[in-house]
Amino acid sequence: MPLSGHCLCKAVTYTVDIDAPLLTGYDHCDDCQRQSGSTYSLVAVVPKDKLTIKGPTKSWAGKGSSGHAVHRIFCSECGSPIAHDPDAAPEIIALKAGTLDTEIKKTLKPDTEIWTQSKLPFCQEHLAKPFEADLKTFRADRIVRLSNEFREVYNHMSTGTLFVQDSRTGVKYKIPIRRNAIQAIDLRRIRAPATEADRADQVSRGLRVYDPGLQNTAVVESAISFSDHENGTLIFRGYTLEQLWERDFEDMSYLLLWGSLPTNSQRTRLSEILARYMGDIPPIVHQAIQTLPRTTSSLPLLLAGLTAYLSTMPSSIPASFNASLYQDDIDRADRLILQTVACYAVVFAAARCHRLGIPWHRPSVNRTYFDNLFIMAGIVDSQTGQPDPVKLHSFRRFAMINADHGMALVVFSTLVTASSLTDPISCLISAITAAYGPLHFGATESAQNALREIGDPVNVPAFLEQVKAGKRKLFGYGHREYKGIDPRVEPIRKILKDLQPESNPLYKIAEAIEAAAAMDEYFVSRRLFQNADFYGNFVFTGMSVSHLRSLRLEILNLWSILSGFEPEMIPAAMLAHRIMGIMAHWREYMVTRGKLFRPSHIYTGNIMAATNPAAKM
Structure with a gap:
């Protein structure tokens, strides 16, 4: 039977689709005492996704003792406190047990005490599982463990x-x-x-344990993101993709890095800091990029720019300065994270401008991160000199999809490097080199190139026969993690509706592949479906420009350059999205003091080499 309750005036009602709370406990938190007007109150901890609240509510967000925001929910009519929602444990919410229906309250059995550090002297209860938090030293890793304890009670299997x-x-x-x-x-x-x-x-x-490719090995615990394969959704710090769909770079970065969505003032402040850091990038970064041939891949251009930037900051390299530099000084770590993020935008833009032979434009402190990235990189309307609103909006929404994807190779490469306590710039360089492989971000560029080689929808059947025969690889189909539909595909389709890529000949080829594969027993029986790379490349290159719609296939490179990102820049553009997750995982590894990665291997060589009588020690 679901739990249910209401406020004093009954304007607000709620139900919880479980039979009993995960935990029921006396709450000794000073803030909660002030909210309820009682020296201590009873709370019922329940899964947030099982709770449905109806009626007018208001909320007030304050900084909790954990250092994270706590959202306190009230009835808008009578002011009754309903619940408090801690960002530190996004999977749960604590209902004020006094608001439960009377018959349900009679069945409650308090089994814990919360925030006993501030327990008042006259409270004599001593219940099981007390959370004796030291409010001065409550750290992010303890927050993760607290959230895990709640989760384990619920998920007994x-x-x-x-x-x-x-x-x-x-x-x-x-x-x-x-x-x-x-x-x-x-x-x-x-x-x-x-x-x-x-x-x-x-x-x-x-x-x-022998696990080639780490196919069934969890290497860390992380509170940053989760791909819910069973329900086909993406979770970021407790928020679904749908909840974050219309957010911007600053919102998602703040959420992934520090665990909560920013206030308006915090968002503005972050945007200004990033823009200032962009403007402070030294000339040597541009010079390093410009020394390389314009015809080169974007990969060496990115590496050159970031390496040049790191060379101007010798004190940021722990081996040369302080081995535990970022673990001991998280404020310094946060500062360098933002400098790294800002530098990447400048390097990305400078690399694109160098390849195309167009001028690089300085960033503005009054613009957001993605606004500045478009302007610096010259992705602007030729008439207004401003980013096209539809393209920019599509790029932002795609960023919400790409912001993080768990232990994908770019993040794992970051953590392997970070495990030796390396700085975030060096870790980003590791991530970039991993990303450019054709089995990772490079798959998007490879998918685009494969479509060009096919040339026309009529050639699709012959191409798929080659794929089935093992002679060709179909990039953009199948995924290591998803044995069904990739949950990112449907949101990408929504983005493409705004971009109207139908006039792009490559898009017609992609549609022909999808239609043919959906009817082919080879793909159906193996549950091979398109992944985010298959259509994702059109978000970057399929942005239609009216005067290009009549161009033929042989000049599609010009299409990509003028309408968005040329294929060679697609991995770099994807990294402008994923840098949010990369930096969040680097920070989490520093805060939780992750272990040095040092796996073993199974030796298959000879134990005793042939004896060489002439050899001497």
């Missing part, structure tokens, strides 16, 4: 015990399951005698 019997020895083991995962280190307890075993297999050191 995520925890348990794995029973294993080793056929080599007959010994039985119990391995804890937490969050539907086991600790790989626990497998080291499973050992066998080293006799009659290959020395390279290290049998006596315990069982190892």
